[in-house]
Amino acid sequence: MAQTFLRTMFGPHSRALQEQDGSRTAYARMEAQAGDADILTARELDFIAARDSFYIASISEHGWPYMQHRGGPAGFLRRISGNRIGFADYQGNRQFLSTGNLAADDRVCLFLMDYPARRRLKLIGHARTTSDAEDVAALMPADYAAIGERAFVIDIVGFDWNCPQHITPRFGAADLAQITQPLQDEIARLRARIATLEAVTPQG
Known part of the structure; x- marks a missing residue:
């Protein structure tokens, strides 16, 4: 709820x-x-773990909202414990907008989308960053071609699911591969059958 x-x-x-x-x-x-808080259940945690991107909004010291996209392999945003989630911040971001904003105001909002299933989840919480090597290493995705520079740790205080209205389905390469796999399997079976028939059919 x-x-x-x-x-x-x-x-x-x-x-x-x-x-x-x-x-x-x-x-x-x-x-x-x-x-006192919306408790993350298996439904929310499974949804979070399946995402390979999300948007995070913070508030600048001038009072302006700032929205940033974050991405990585599925599961890079993960539960740490209880209602605490986190992700590794990769080397290369030199504007430090989200990181700088948190130094003045730790409130954030995360927007998570599942376009194929037309589902979306909004999370609000208090965030902080840490450069502790162990914290960063614990949140770095395995075998991912990026260098972790810091970790974002977010204590979720509330969340809300939205209806699918007006969400246009969009499909990534993995989604399309799953959808077309039965057709690919059928094509492979037909090719194998044709090859077998050609092998036993007399030529000329």
């Missing part, structure tokens, strides 16, 4: 608009449910 997410994200103006729209009563019931 997204009680903490809703209580945290709904401001006075959002609530006023919900009153006008007629949706405030339902959201108020959800916000009122007990709990």
